[in-house]
Amino acid sequence: MKTVTLSTLQAFKRSGEAFSCLTAYDASFARAASEAGIEVLLVGDSLGMVLQGHSSTLPVTLEEICYHTRCAAQGKGSSLLMVDLPFMSNSSLERLLQDAGELMRAGAELVKVEGEAWMAEGIRELTRRGVPVCAHLGLTPQTVYQLGGYKVQGRDAERAEQIIADARTLVEAGASVILLECVPASLGRAVTEAVDVPVIGIGAGPDTDGQILVMHDVLGVTHGRTPRFVKNFMQDAQSIQGAFLDYHEAVKARHFPAEEHCF
Numbered sequence: 001m002k003t004v005t006l007s008t009l010q011a012f013k014r015s016g017e018a019f020s021c022l023t024a025y026d027a028s029f030a031r032a033a034s035e036a037g038i039e040v041l042l043v044g045d046s047l048g049m050v051l052q053g054h055s056s057t058l059p060v061t062l063e064e065i066c067y068h069t070r071c072a073a074q075g076k077g078s079s080l081l082m083v084d085l086p087f088m089s090n091s092s093l094e095r096l097l098q099d100a101g102e103l104m105r106a107g108a109e110l111v112k113v114e115g116e117a118w119m120a121e122g123i124r125e126l127t128r129r130g131v132p133v134c135a136h137l138g139l140t141p142q143t144v145y146q147l148g149g150y151k152v153q154g155r156d157a158e159r160a161e162q163i164i165a166d167a168r169t170l171v172e173a174g175a176s177v178i179l180l181e182c183v184p185a186s187l188g189r190a191v192t193e194a195v196d197v198p199v200i201g202i203g204a205g206p207d208t209d210g211q212i213l214v215m216h217d218v219l220g221v222t223h224g225r226t227p228r229f230v231k232n233f234m235q236d237a238q239s240i241q242g243a244f245l246d247y248h249e250a251v252k253a254r255h256f257p258a259e260e261h262c263f
């Protein structure tokens with residue numbers, strides 16, 4: 001695989017070729033995912049749940065994310081390395097800039113931040129300083145206590161319109177990528193059409209430019225109930241490498257997500 005950059009993702013958006021993304025938290029799994037052709041790796045704060053066993057992403061610290069970023073960066077190969085800003089990194093502009101700087105020094109090539117239109121200023125200041133940003137909209141797990149649980153977002157027209165408007169605002173502010181979590185497939189399509197940057201979906205239907213899943217869900221080792229949008233690719237694979245390859249190929253062929261994975 002040629003080195004994946006933001007330009008690669010923009011070209012995918014223009015040509016309509018889907019791309020695959022997967023979380024990675026260490027060098028070995030990052031290498032396996034990259035060798036399978038997966039274009040974007042995310043050091044997600046989901047590590048608080050799948051590695052640390054917490055019931056939310058809130059306990060994860062900047063230091064912990066930096067540690068896993070340094071690990072994943074060693075195995076990322078040609079894939080693009082995206083990294084989550086942890087809960088409360090957006091508590092002030094100064095902290096946001098400082099935390100994003102730490103992630104970039106640890107090996108991030110794109111930082112992901114949760115937050116709606118009010119994140120525009122932060123995103124503008126980050127991009128001004130050479131830090132590319134992915135804006136995470138829809139179900140934002142860092143606000144799970146305010147949302148009242150991990151629920152589908154934008155089922156009603158008003159909230160759907162708000163998510164589309166937020167995506168436009170954040171792209172105008174400089175966001176290079178939008179990530180959309182747990183929304184109806186129709187809204188996934190609408191946001192993808194509304195902005196000219198790549199949109200990555202998780203539980204956002206088949207029409208987003210890219211798809212992402214948590215690695216543990218792809219391998220079927222997640223504890224407890226998994227969301228509807230998840231597929232265990234290990235069931236029909238002989239190896240972890242094979243499961244990653246099947247996931248990548250299913251996304252490229254737009255066979256995943258299928259109807260049963262969508263809202």
Ligand code: KIV
Pocket residue numbers: 023042043044045046047084179181202212213214
């Ligand atoms: O932390 C994470 O893994 C994420 C993905 C679910 C998008 O934010």
Ligand code: NA
Pocket residue numbers: 044045046057084141
């Ligand atoms: Na996350």
